[in-house]
Amino acid sequence: MNLLIINTLPEAEPAAQQVICALAEKVDEYRVIHTAAMRIAPCVGCNCCWLKTPGVCALKDDYEQILKAYLEYDAAIFISGTSLGFIDHRTKNLIDRSIPLGTMYTHIVNGQMRHVPRYDKVFHFGLIYTGEADREYLELWLKRFALNFNSVSIGAFPVEKIQEVSLCI
Amino acid sequence: MHLTIISGATRPRERSNTAKIISVFLTGFQKCGHTAEVWYLSDRTSWAGTRAAFCENSNILFALPLYVENVPGTMLEFLESLPPKTTSGTRLSFLVQGGFPEASQGRCCECFLKTLPEQLGCAYGGTLIRGDMFSTGLLGKKHGSKMVQPFIEIGHSFGKYGYFHESIIVEYASPEYLSEKQIRQFQRLSKFSRWLMDIIAKRLGCTERLDAMPYDK
Numbered sequence: 001m002n003l004l005i006i007n008t009l010p011e012a013e014p015a016a017q018q019v020i021c022a023l024a025e026k027v028d029e030y031r032v033i034h035t036a037a038m039r040i041a042p043c044v045g046c047n048c049c050w051l052k053t054p055g056v057c058a059l060k061d062d063y064e065q066i067l068k069a070y071l072e073y074d075a076a077i078f079i080s081g082t083s084l085g086f087i088d089h090r091t092k093n094l095i096d097r098s099i100p101l102g103t104m105y106t107h108i109v110n111g112q113m114r115h116v117p118r119y120d121k122v123f124h125f126g127l128i129y130t131g132e133a134d135r136e137y138l139e140l141w142l143k144r145f146a147l148n149f150n151s152v153s154i155g156a157f158p159v160e161k162i163q164e165v166s167l168c169i
Numbered sequence: 170m171h172l173t174i175i176s177g178a179t180r181p182r183e184r185s186n187t188a189k190i191i192s193v194f195l196t197g198f199q200k201c202g203h204t205a206e207v208w209y210l211s212d213r214t215s216w217a218g219t220r221a222a223f224c225e226n227s228n229i230l231f232a233l234p235l236y237v238e239n240v241p242g243t244m245l246e247f248l249e250s251l252p253p254k255t256t257s258g259t260r261l262s263f264l265v266q267g268g269f270p271e272a273s274q275g276r277c278c279e280c281f282l283k284t285l286p287e288q289l290g291c292a293y294g295g296t297l298i299r300g301d302m303f304s305t306g307l308l309g310k311k312h313g314s315k316m317v318q319p320f321i322e323i324g325h326s327f328g329k330y331g332y333f334h335e336s337i338i339v340e341y342a343s344p345e346y347l348s349e350k351q352i353r354q355f356q357r358l359s360k361f362s363r364w365l366m367d368i369i370a371k372r373l374g375c376t377e378r379l380d381a382m383p384y385d386k
Contacts, residue, residue: 042243044211045180045234051370055383068384083249084288086239086281093242103380104366106269107359108352113269119382137280144238144277 001169002029004073006066008080008090010036015130015159019079022162026169033069035094038062042093049100055118056100063097070101075124075154075169082131087138091127101149109147117150126154128165133158170331172198172205173226175219177233177244182209186305187232190266193317194232197324210247223251227259228331229291231282234302235267238277254290261286262294262332264323268303272342275300295333297323298342307369 005023009016011034024030039061048058057063070076080091087095101123102115125146127138138156146153154168174195178187188209195205206226208219223229233240240248263282265275275298286293305316319341326337347355355362363379370379377383 042179042241042246043236045178045185045236045241050379051366052373052375054370054375054377054379054381071384071386083245084281085284086245089242089246089249092237092239092245096236096242098237104370105363105379108347108355111346111352112271112273113347113355116380118380119385134284140280141238141277148237 001027001074002072003027003031003169004069004076005030005032006076006078006094007032007034008036008078008088008094009130013130016079019128019159019162023077023165023169026166031069031073033066035062035066035090040066040094040097043096043099047104050102050104054100054103057097059097063094066094067098067100070098070123071119071121075126077126077128077154077165077169080127080129082129082133085132085134085137086141087127087129087133095145098149114148119150121150123149123151124154124169125151126165126168127156128159128162129156130159170201170203170228170328171226172203172228172230172327173222174205174207174230174232175223175247176207176209176211177231177241177247178209179211179234179236179241179243181211184306185209185211186302187234187266189305189313190264190299190302190317190320191232193320194264194324194327197321197326198328200325201328203328210243216247216250219247220251224254228294229259230262230264230294230327232264233266235265235275235278239281240278248285248289251289253288257290257292259291260294260332261289261291262327263296264333265296265298266302267298267300270301270344271347272298272300272345275342294331295335295338297333297338299323300342 007016040063041059081088103118105116142153157165176187178185182188279296305313
């Protein structure tokens with residue numbers, strides 16, 4: 001398996017380093033993208049990626065390489081801080097920008113309307129977080145997020161349970 | 170009652186479906202003789218004022234679009250910056266609008282929103298979820314006005330109770346899921362709705378297929 005690790009914590013943060021080392025040992029190939037110093041704006045809801053330039057975000061910043069990288073790796077794991085019991089806004093902003101992976105077209109999946117995925121690939125997404133959060137909720141949210149892009153959730157794990165991630169990848 | 174409404178939408182006010190909804194909501198709300206002020210998080214220069222309004226007022230309503238199963242990242246950033254209230258008496262309510270028709274699509278977000286009042290030292294005034302809002306700003310003014318009409322009644326009810334009464338939440342969140350009949354209907358019209366989306370996209374200047382795969386290897 002090859003793995004994309006997206007770290008939204010500061011690059012030198014010990015927790016991030018610990019997670020990256022642990023994940024790196026478990027996979028054949030990996031790439032780490034540190035987003036803290038990158039220029040990534042929040043999604044502005046313009047819908048250009050659905051209706052004007054399909055699949056391409058209208059915001060021209062450092063995000064495009066992440067969108068491309070999702071397609072090159074078997075799985076993507078976010079390393080995130082938390083706030084208010086949820087992921088923090090840095091990771092949420094990043095995830096809000098993932099909508100070009102879906103199309104404007106809709107279909108029904110398990111009785112609910114969903115966007116038709118843009119790519120044939122089945123993505124795998126996981127989350128490792130630091131700080132206080134409601135793990136059960138994060139699991140639910142990640143499953144819902146994954147569902148939007150014909151994806152599978154690897155799960156949400158507090159950094160202290162990093163060994164559990166190894167069993168899932 | 171004086172209500173502070175904070176729009177969590179990221180689109181500029183003039184192109185925001187949430188702003189349209191707020192405007193109509195206020196028509197109903199103000200029929201009860203109440204006053205309101207509206208703050209837009211899409212304008213970052215107003216964040217200090219919005220924070221002050223949150224701290225000073227006791228009836229707060231966040232209106233927001235559903236973004237990837239939760240609040241938009243921008244709104245989350247703002248929420249992170251709020252100091253929890255230390256005195257009781259503030260009520261926090263939420264109005265969530267989504268593109269898909271089913272209210273069930275907003276339940277994951279609602280779970281998170283329910284936790285916020287306690288974390289911010291407030292009481293919970295309910296969450297109203299309204300789906301099928303995607304086309305509000307897409308199919309012309311007449312259609313858009315029709316789509317947001319229910320918010321007059323929703324605003325009026327909010328003015329009457331000071332929170333989202335269970336009856337209004339249930340009435341306007343419908344349908345929770347599409348019925349089998351609605352699903353069959355949707356599937357029958359699937360080709361037509363694709364054709365319609367293609368037309369809208371062309372009008373917006375799109376020259377690619379809507380299912381283009383620009384980064385495919």
